[in-house]
Amino acid sequence: MQPTWHILGPGAIGSLFACHLQRAGFPVVLIGRKASPSPTSILLQEGDHTQSFCFECDDGQRPITHLLITVKAHQTDAALRPLKHRLGADSLIVLMQNGMGAWETVQQYCPETVCLLATTTEGANRPAPGQVIHGGSGTTYVGALAPDLQACAHQLCAQWSGLGLNLQEDQAILRQLWQKLAINCAINPLTVMYDCPNGALLSNAEALATMEKVCKEVETVMTHALREPAADLFELAKTVATRTGHNRSSMLQDVTCGRETEIDYITGFLLREAKRFNLNCPQNQALYDQIKR
Ligand SMILES: NC(=O)c1ccc[n+]([C@@H]2O[C@H](COP(=O)([O-])OP(=O)(O)OC[C@H]3O[C@@H](n4cnc5c(N)ncnc54)[C@H](OP(=O)(O)O)[C@@H]3O)[C@@H](O)[C@H]2O)c1
Secondary structure, eight states, X not given: OOOOEEEEOOXXXXXXXXXXXXXXXXXXXXXXXXXXXXXXXXXXXXXXXXXXXXXXXOOSOSOOSEEEEOSOGGGHHHHHGGGGGGOOTTOEEEEEOSSSOTXXXXXXXXXXXXXXXXXXXXXXXXXXXXXXXXXXXXXXXXXXXXXGGHHHHHHHHHHTTTSSSEEEEOTTHHXXXXXXXXXXXXXXXXXXXXXXXXXXXXXXXXXXXXXXXHHHHHHHHHHHHHTSOOOOHHHHHHXXXXXXXXXXXXXXXXXXXXXXXSGGGXXXXXXXXXXXXXXXXXXXXXXXXXXXX
């Protein structure tokens, strides 16, 4: 029998995975906010194809064996706290979100569970409750923080191989997460400062100069954290800004809608790591302060 997957945070990415898991034969239960209960049905649009999925409501009682967390990083604490008594040594948690550091919350509330990390370049948006558009295909990388849990990441990739999404086991998931963090540090706060789509940063000399300084600082911290030389992050950030030129970053969307941003788990995480290694990141600190303001 297929295990039941609980999805904590049935937003754009959570709903996308919920639909694909159910289509692949897994029972799926959505867990939303108490104040705004999760939808019981989702209409998934992928290209010209639209399909409707119905989901079971969470009964709030049953032990949870498989949990996919897709709330935003800063929402992890409030979302996970009420579930901690339902998670134990037999539970598997997959943390799939932008930013780094929310695994500390998982370790705090569920120290016995196996926690895997995932990062995705799938693109999804939720124009209305119960409606999700899979706007762009990408790759989802899955790995473990601790080397002894790598076998669990391998098993998960095998279990999810029929999802119809591009999945990759990554034995160096931390490097993958750091690279995504670097791109987020380089692009997201600047799109807020200049109130522009990603690509517009490339034709703005002032923004580009700041982006280069941001990337140099991230490279230094990343080299200390991973104990290996970092890639040329400025080139990487420019490539991503070109490829996603028309996109408005998630941070810009959050600020525009008056929502809290993920800055504490993006630039904030970088600054905490910099402090651990006695490094200064004045450019990132300035952007962090401006976004917080
Ligand atoms: N969307 C993408 O294309 C994409 C791509 C790559 C990575 N990501 C990352 O994936 C993560 C999720 O992004 P998203 O776009 O899916 O965000 P989202 O649509 O806002 O989804 C977050 C979901 O979590 C729910 N939630 C918030 N607090 C909760 C709580 N206490 N308990 C239960 N549920 C709670 C939200 O409910 P409400 O609706 O009530 O707020 C919402 O359904 C983020 O870290 C994002 O950066 C997104």
